[in-house]
Amino acid sequence: MDVTWEDSGWEHLAADVGRRRLPGWDATVGLVAGRDAVLLYDTGSSLGEGSAIRAGVAELLGREVTHIALSHPHFDHVLGTAAFPGARVYGAVGADRLLTRGSRGAGALRDDAVRHGLPQAEADEAVDRLVGPHHPVSGELSLDLGGRQVVLANIGPGHTGHDLVLLVPGSPDVMFCGDLVEESGEPQAGPDAVLSQWPAALDRLLALGGEDALYVPGHGAVVDASFVRAQRDVLAARSRVS
Secondary structure, X not given: OOOOOOOOOOEEEEOOEEEEEOOOOOEEEEEEEOOOOEEEEOOOOOHHHHHHHHHHHHHHHOOOOOEEEOOOOOHHHHOOHHHOOOOEEEEEOOHHHHOOOOOHHHHHHHHHHHHOOOOHHHHHHXXXXXXXXXXXXXXXXXXXXXXXXXXEEXXXXXXXXXXXXXXXXXXXXXXEEEEEEEOOOOOOOOOOOOHHHHHHHHHHHHHHHOOOOEEEEEXXXXXXXXXXXXHHHHHHHHHOOO
């Protein structure tokens, strides 16, 4: 019997496109299946979570993930990447420096994960096997997954200095936003946020996605362009930019 997206824990957004809201921090992972390749957007907060995502993809599609796009270098979005051996990993230019084993960025990633409640042993394991982007993205990059074109776009800085979004054209278009957009809480501006430039990043997001796309936040329910625009205005008021 065929397994449906919902049966395997995915929210079906469009043809061959879905997402899963992970437990704990309510982080989103996105999935796009082409004829020849399977792309995953973000990988979860630990190797165990990454392994569970990998198993869920195999259950649904009977295939392995071949491409990974990392939205930004925060633990709840990247620490599962080593669970996908052989995948081509993409990230915004500069993210690789923060996701290199033994680097200061890797240590900060571990500390942040433990501070937010990931068990020390799980954080240590994930950071010791940390996999960063092999393919830096500057501007826009189109990928052909086989009968399915997608666009990776480096539209930051904003939530971090290295924000990568994923546009999946179709009916409807689907835009995976990472933490540039959050629905389940206020946008989180940590020490690596560039608050003064975040509104402009959302302007670029809206220009790329358009009025009719589904916008998938890094945390929370799917939203529309009007929600993104309203959040842009809140951030502009916080940063005192127009």
